[in-house]
Amino acid sequence: MTWFTLRQFRGQAITSVAVLAAFAILFAVTGPALVSDFRSSGLSSCHVNCGAFASRFASDLSNGGSTIYVFLFYAGIVALYLVPALIGIFWGAPLVARELETGTYRLGWNQSITRTRWAVAKLAIVGLASMAAAGLLSLMISWWANPVDTAISYGGPNAHSGLARIDPIVFGARGIAPVGYAAFAFALGVTVGLLIRRTLPAMALTLAVFVAVQILVPTIVRPHIIPPDHATSALAATNIDLSIENGGQMVVTGPGNRPGAWVISNQTITPSGQVFTGPATSACLGSSFSACSRWLTSKHLRQAVAYQPASRFWPLQWAETGLYLVLAAGLGWLCVWRIRRRRA
Amino acid sequence: MTAVIETRGLGKKYGGRRGKWALTDCTLTIPAGHVVGLVGPNGAGKTTLLNLATGMLAPTTGSIEVLGSKPAASAAQLARVGFVAQDTPVYTSLSVEDHLRFGAHLNPGWDAALAHRRIDQLDLDPRQKAGQLSGGQRAQLALTLAIAKRPELLILDEPIASLDPLARREFLQVLMEATAESGISVVMSSHLVADLERISDYLVVLVSSQVRLAGETDDLLATHHLLTGARCDAGDLPAVLQVIAESHTDRQSTFLVRSGSACSDTLGGGAHGTGAHGTGALGLASVSLDSLSLDSLGLDTGWSVAAVGLEDLVLAYMGPAATAGRGRILLEVPR
Numbered sequence: 001m002t003w004f005t006l007r008q009f010r011g012q013a014i015t016s017v018a019v020l021a022a023f024a025i026l027f028a029v030t031g032p033a034l035v036s037d038f039r040s041s042g043l044s045s046c047h048v049n050c051g052a053f054a055s056r057f058a059s060d061l062s063n064g065g066s067t068i069y070v071f072l073f074y075a076g077i078v079a080l081y082l083v084p085a086l087i088g089i090f091w092g093a094p095l096v097a098r099e100l101e102t103g104t105y106r107l108g109w110n111q112s113i114t115r116t117r118w119a120v121a122k123l124a125i126v127g128l129a130s131m132a133a134a135g136l137l138s139l140m141i142s143w144w145a146n147p148v149d150t151a152i153s154y155g156g157p158n159a160h161s162g163l164a165r166i167d168p169i170v171f172g173a174r175g176i177a178p179v180g181y182a183a184f185a186f187a188l189g190v191t192v193g194l195l196i197r198r199t200l201p202a203m204a205l206t207l208a209v210f211v212a213v214q215i216l217v218p219t220i221v222r223p224h225i226i227p228p229d230h231a232t233s234a235l236a237a238t239n240i241d242l243s244i245e246n247g248g249q250m251v252v253t254g255p256g257n258r259p260g261a262w263v264i265s266n267q268t269i270t271p272s273g274q275v276f277t278g279p280a281t282s283a284c285l286g287s288s289f290s291a292c293s294r295w296l297t298s299k300h301l302r303q304a305v306a307y308q309p310a311s312r313f314w315p316l317q318w319a320e321t322g323l324y325l326v327l328a329a330g331l332g333w334l335c336v337w338r339i340r341r342r343r344a
Numbered sequence: 345m346t347a348v349i350e351t352r353g354l355g356k357k358y359g360g361r362r363g364k365w366a367l368t369d370c371t372l373t374i375p376a377g378h379v380v381g382l383v384g385p386n387g388a389g390k391t392t393l394l395n396l397a398t399g400m401l402a403p404t405t406g407s408i409e410v411l412g413s414k415p416a417a418s419a420a421q422l423a424r425v426g427f428v429a430q431d432t433p434v435y436t437s438l439s440v441e442d443h444l445r446f447g448a449h450l451n452p453g454w455d456a457a458l459a460h461r462r463i464d465q466l467d468l469d470p471r472q473k474a475g476q477l478s479g480g481q482r483a484q485l486a487l488t489l490a491i492a493k494r495p496e497l498l499i500l501d502e503p504i505a506s507l508d509p510l511a512r513r514e515f516l517q518v519l520m521e522a523t524a525e526s527g528i529s530v531v532m533s534s535h536l537v538a539d540l541e542r543i544s545d546y547l548v549v550l551v552s553s554q555v556r557l558a559g560e561t562d563d564l565l566a567t568h569h570l571l572t573g574a575r576c577d578a579g580d581l582p583a584v585l586q587v588i589a590e591s592h593t594d595r596q597s598t599f600l601v602r603s604g605s606a607c608s609d610t611l612g613g614g615a616h617g618t619g620a621h622g623t624g625a626l627g628l629a630s631v632s633l634d635s636l637s638l639d640s641l642g643l644d645t646g647w648s649v650a651a652v653g654l655e656d657l658v659l660a661y662m663g664p665a666a667t668a669g670r671g672r673i674l675l676e677v678p679r
Contacts, residue, residue, distance in 0.1 A: 001449070001450065003445070003449045004445075004446050004449055004450065007438070007442060007445075007446075008435070008438075011437075102433060102436070103429065103431060103433035104433045104434070104435050106400060106427070106429035106433055107429070107433050107434065107435070107486070107489070109399075109400065109416070110398060110400075110422065110425070110426070110427040110429070110490075111422065111446075111447070111450035111451055111493070112419050112420075112422045112423035112450060112451040112452055112453070112493065113419050113422065113450050114416075114418065114419050114422070115416070117419075341402070
């Protein structure tokens with residue numbers, strides 16, 4: 001069954017090897033320059049005041065005369081979100097659905113191997129290929145983006161604090177998490193295909209469910225895998241975002257300035273611990289910001305931040321990858337069980 | 345005589361609690377060593393029965409044994425049964441050669457020499473994609489896969505229903521050669537009696553999940569006759585003759601009669617052998633009408649006796665009322 005599974009998978013495997021090779025060339029060509037910029041900016045050997053070095057690195061990159069690095073940084077993120085979805089759609093969904101749709105399962109299930117072996121071989125071989133493909137791509141991109149990720153984690157005046165490695169957008173495109181996503185997307189595709197028994201609708205539904213899970217996990221599950229850290233400090237009313245609503249309620253947000261961390265919530269609270277909501281006084285309804293700032297300072301407001309520090313990147317990666325792998329294994333087991341029950 | 349397929353009260357319902365029964369209370373025995381034709385109208389349960397026999401489906405009620413074991417229970421059991429499914433599915437994107445490798449990898453008893461010889465004889469290009477083959481070639485490829493795994497029992501589910509007459513003839517030719525060479529048992533379903541007539545030596549007629557008729561083709565032909573004479577009632581015929589079907593014109597009556605054992609004897613299949621040579625439920629030794637004179641049956645010489653074709657015979661049994669006892673259906677007999 002191994003030979004036959006690989007034979008059926010050959011076309012898809014060739015395509016994916018070609019895509020991976022293209023990415024490898026792209027990152028191999030542009031990566032070394034990024035590393036040497038990183039060294040020459042002094043970041044690789046900094047111990048104190050690294051933020052300033054990080055700023056120099058960032059300005060070096062943009063002064064390098066090209067936006068290629070910025071483009072590749074985001075392209076890498078997009079690619080690592082796309083690949084698991086594509087694996088689910090093009091490797092997972094058709095795996096069994098196409099056999100059911102074209103009737104070839106009747107050929108496969110009447111050779112001298114049990115249906116369990118048929119199913120396990122298909123799931124294991126293509127499933128491992130899915131994980132390997134996503135893992136390789138993540139390895140390349142994580143290596144390539146490492147100087148940028150490191151610079152961002154140091155902060156600094158020009159650093160884009162929102163795109164730390166642990167930030168939800170970047171997190172899923174680094175480390176081992178894509179391996180878990182690929183395994184899950186693949187198993188999801190196979191399961192949906194097995195239940196719907198038609199390739200095209202199965203592909204569409206696989207995409208819809210996978211996207212939903214990829215939105216729900218970072219927003220609902222990931223913040224709570226490890227309880228977030230909390231920090232409270234006096235609000236410096238000079239560097240704030242301020243909005244006043246029609247009813248006179250005002251929302252004040254201080255800077256979430258925690259380089260390299262994932263800020264989950266950032267609230268302004270009164271000395272008694274309530275969330276500060278105003279009401280806005282004339283000082284703030286007028287045009288003078290300094291008057292409003294003085295008034296806010298007189299309120300002794302504090303800033304309460306809940307965040308995952310940068311050091312939690314790997315624990316969160318392992319936990320989330322494990323979660324997705326467990327889901328994938330569960331779906332895989334469901335597929336084998338269902339195929340064994342020969343309800344097809 | 346051992347059975348290749350033996351079922352008891354077999355039933356299959358599709359689609360859960362409110363589903364539809366495709367087969368109900370089917371009890372039959374198909375003996376080994378034959379090329380068995382399984383005939384029946386659409387919806388009789390032929391495909392469901394064969395899918396149960398290959399383990400593609402699990403029974404809802406009752407039991408089925410194939411070659412003495414539960415279908416598809418193990419790799420060893422799967423190796424003993426070859427199956428050519430309806431519409432003869434093949435992997436359209438794979439070449440003929442790949443299909444042979446597929447068979448070789450997945451079947452320990454694979455006969456590579458046989459497979460290649462067949463592909464040569466069929467004049468198939470091994471590099472051609474199966475999706476580009478004609479319907480007849482595809483069916484031949486599916487048959488080659490099933491034969492080359494060297495099964496003890498070959499099951500074919502309407503393999504030629506969608507083929508043109510020439511491809512149909514070629515397919516049956518290959519099937520006949522293969523079974524003659526290896527002596528394997530074959531069960532092949534069709535709703536076309538003419539196809540089965542060419543190759544099968546044993547016939548099972550399945551109507552609404554029930555076996556209406558089972559027996560060796562030669563015996564069935566020898567014990568069934570068309571009687572034509574002046575118009576009369578079926579009841580006027582001697583009791584030794586069982587009327588399967590009758591038709592009447594103003595002046596003439598035609599009866600399809602069975603001499604010898606009663607129909608009920610063959611219900612349940614091979615328990616009493618082929619039925620035709622056993623001792624019937626009525627206690628009558630089965631006899632061929634040829635050996636009886638019209639006189640001894642109390643029929644006058646106005647009656648003429650003619651042989652009946654297999655197709656007419658089967659169609660008569662497929663009729664709605666031809667269950668047991670005296671048939672009451674009208675058979676359109678052109679003679």
